[in-house]
Amino acid sequence: MSVYRLGYDRPVWAIVKGQDMNLSRRAQIQKAIDIIEQTMEEEQEAYDNMPEAFQGGEQGEKAQMACDGMGQAVDELMNVLER
Numbered sequence: 822m823s824v825y826r827l828g829y830d831r832p833v834w835a836i837v838k839g840q841d842m843n844l845s846r847r848a849q850i851q852k853a854i855d856i857i858e859q860t861m862e863e864e865q866e867a868y869d870n871m872p873e874a875f876q877g878g879e880q881g882e883k884a885q886m887a888c889d890g891m892g893q894a895v896d897e898l899m900n901v902l903e904r
Contacts, residue, residue, distance in 0.1 A: 847902060854898050861891040 868876060868884040875881050 850898055850902055854895055854902075857891050857895050857898075861888050861895070864888050864891070 864884055865888050868881060868888070871881055
């Protein structure tokens with residue numbers, strides 16, 4: 822039996838290995854998403870626990886900007902996984 826699949830110029834094991842690496846990278850991206858989401862939740866909780874005076878000030882604004890940025894990062898990474 823040939824290690825080459827009909828119509829492919831690479832051995833079958835190379836094709837499967839490439840898929841495994843792709844699944845590994847996808848798993849790494851999903852792990853990054855999970856970490857960012859957890860961090861975003863913690864930042865949002867810290868914001869929610871700030872006194873209102875801080876929420877409306879520079880410290881609160883920075884926390885909200887951080888949450889927004891992390892949310893955008895998650896959205897972009899999710900787009901990568903959907904491709």
